[in-house]
Amino acid sequence: MNAKLKIALLALLGFSTASCASKRAAKKSSDKEMQKIETDTVDTRIMLMYGVPMPDGRPVMIVEDEKTMDAKEFPDGSLVKPISEEEAKRLIDQMRAEEQPDSLDLQISVMYGVPFPDGEVVHEVSESEVNAKAFEDGSLVKPVSEEEAQRLIEKMRAEEKAEK
Amino acid sequence: MKGKRLGLRKWLGLKLFKGLYDKAVEQHELRTLFWECTLRCNLRCRHCGSDCRVDVEEQDMPLADFLRVLDEEVTPNTDPSRVLIIFSGGEVLVRPDLETAGHEVTRRGYKWGMVTNGMALTRERLYSLVNAGLRSVSVSFDGFEDAHNHIRQNRLSFERARDAIRHIRSVEGLAYDVITCVTPAMIDRLEEWKEFLISEGIERWRIFSIFPAGRAANDPTLHLTTEQYRRLMEFVRTTRREGCIKLNYACEGFLGGYEAEVRDHFYMCTAGVSVASIRVNGDISGCTSVRANYTQGNIYRDSFWDVWQNRFKPFRDRAWTKKDECEGCKVWEFCRGGGMHLRDEEGKLMYCHYNMLK
Numbered sequence: 001m002n003a004k005l006k007i008a009l010l011a012l013l014g015f016s017t018a019s020c021a022s023k024r025a026a027k028k029s030s031d032k033e034m035q036k037i038e039t040d041t042v043d044t045r046i047m048l049m050y051g052v053p054m055p056d057g058r059p060v061m062i063v064e065d066e067k068t069m070d071a072k073e074f075p076d077g078s079l080v081k082p083i084s085e086e087e088a089k090r091l092i093d094q095m096r097a098e099e100q101p102d103s104l105d106l107q108i109s110v111m112y113g114v115p116f117p118d119g120e121v122v123h124e125v126s127e128s129e130v131n132a133k134a135f136e137d138g139s140l141v142k143p144v145s146e147e148e149a150q151r152l153i154e155k156m157r158a159e160e161k162a163e164k
Numbered sequence: 165m166k167g168k169r170l171g172l173r174k175w176l177g178l179k180l181f182k183g184l185y186d187k188a189v190e191q192h193e194l195r196t197l198f199w200e201c202t203l204r205c206n207l208r209c210r211h212c213g214s215d216c217r218v219d220v221e222e223q224d225m226p227l228a229d230f231l232r233v234l235d236e237e238v239t240p241n242t243d244p245s246r247v248l249i250i251f252s253g254g255e256v257l258v259r260p261d262l263e264t265a266g267h268e269v270t271r272r273g274y275k276w277g278m279v280t281n282g283m284a285l286t287r288e289r290l291y292s293l294v295n296a297g298l299r300s301v302s303v304s305f306d307g308f309e310d311a312h313n314h315i316r317q318n319r320l321s322f323e324r325a326r327d328a329i330r331h332i333r334s335v336e337g338l339a340y341d342v343i344t345c346v347t348p349a350m351i352d353r354l355e356e357w358k359e360f361l362i363s364e365g366i367e368r369w370r371i372f373s374i375f376p377a378g379r380a381a382n383d384p385t386l387h388l389t390t391e392q393y394r395r396l397m398e399f400v401r402t403t404r405r406e407g408c409i410k411l412n413y414a415c416e417g418f419l420g421g422y423e424a425e426v427r428d429h430f431y432m433c434t435a436g437v438s439v440a441s442i443r444v445n446g447d448i449s450g451c452t453s454v455r456a457n458y459t460q461g462n463i464y465r466d467s468f469w470d471v472w473q474n475r476f477k478p479f480r481d482r483a484w485t486k487k488d489e490c491e492g493c494k495v496w497e498f499c500r501g502g503g504m505h506l507r508d509e510e511g512k513l514m515y516c517h518y519n520m521l522k
Contacts, residue, residue: 052248058336
């Protein structure tokens with residue numbers, strides 16, 4: 001029995017969603033805010049435990065896009081909005097200030113013998129990232145050097161130690 | 165209340181589906197590729213299957229190494245538009261080059277998505293990722309503030325996750341869902357939680373329950389009792405029938421009478437069949453939920469495509485699972501020994517969902 005017949009029989013039994021695929025064309029629009037129109041096959045996939053839903057091919061459009069107004073346009077037309085160093089620093093400071101572990105959390109962390117996470121965003125935007133350059137092929141390359149990575153890890157360790 | 169028993173209609177459906185599964189195994193078309201790009205995390209969740217932490221010994225995989233595999237092994241052998249790449253961790257947002265990674269993957273014709281705890285997903289970061297090609301995102305959201313913050317061990321985590329979801333909802337066309345890991349603390353509040361998610365405008369919801377791996381293995385307070393598990397199944401079934409929110413139970417295991425009623429599809433473990441993962445150290449395996457050592461190769465030693473085509477035997481031929489409690493089980497032909505993530509290093513089944521249903 002071939003696969004198509006099996007799918008048809010499954011549908012007859014009322015299990016039509018067990019395996020199916022359909023096509024959906026992206027709607028045409030003159031909306032200037034629309035950044036991209038995609039046409040794609042929509043396929044039902046097994047929902048994996050740590051997977052993500054399959055994109056359904058609809059055009060992706062930021063509804064509240066005032067934040068991207070000042071984004072820079074790179075040669076390939078993509079918009080990239082890096083966070084400024086000041087903004088990143090401000091957010092990190094804000095999180096640190098907010099993150100005073102309460103007594104319940106402290107007790108639990110002691111019970112399990114592990115440090116309490118300080119809620120810090122591990123990623124701090126470095127100057128090299130902010131100044132990322134677009135290359136001729138349009139790709140944006142923001143490498144973090146090994147030294148920079150090492151520095152960040154050491155900083156995290158030192159802060160964790162200080163927290164303890 | 166449904167239980168283990170299969171009716172005739174469902175039994176026939178499963179028989180037909182079994183043939184489709186065999187076909188999928190035979191073809192083993194790569195459809196989902198996880199890239200475990202980091203094991204670092206800005207949280208330390210009690211139930212973490214990966215045992216992630218802020219300070220990990222394992223360095224992040226350099227982006228160039230992953231792109232090399234795509235360029236030399238995956239792209240020449242697949243249609244990139246049919247392969248979904250999922251950035252997973254750890255917490256992917258701790259990687260400073262995520263936008264670059266997304267941009268490079270998109271440029272090669274792949275769609276990509278990510279799973280996040282939402283802690284660091286500001287509006288600006290989200291928009292930046294969307295502009296780098298992000299098309300799907302899943303956010304972990306484990307319950308009301310007390311329950312979520314308890315399990316995440318951070319008193320800001322609920323608020324951050326909720327804000328992240330609100331930002332995501334401001335991007336039209338971006339596929340998303342929220343994932344709730346149901347623990348005993350939430351089982352009595354599921355109805356209320358559902359109402360909350362609906363009131364937040366969330367349309368897609370995924371539920372899973374704890375399986376004994378990583379840190380969760382050592383915390384019995386996270387595990388549902390048989391009674392609680394059955395209540396969970398009933399809740400999922402009823403909610404799906406109501407149709408107010410699109411709810412799916414994750415691909416945990418075969419569920420007897422609940423098959424096709426708590427998920428959109430019949431049970432099938434696709435790890436190593438259509439799903440592969442590249443771990444942070446270069447190991448090649450099935451889905452990232454498989455924490456025991458079923459590594460099939462390593463990108464630094466082996467050809468990824470050769471491994472995908474010619475290895476993965478334990479994933480594609482599950483006859484070896486027909487032992488212990490699975491030996492003689494009358495639904496093995498549909499279940500095939502449960503999910504690969506439920507097998508320990510020795511191949512023993514750690515948890516049988518079917519047996520939880522009396």
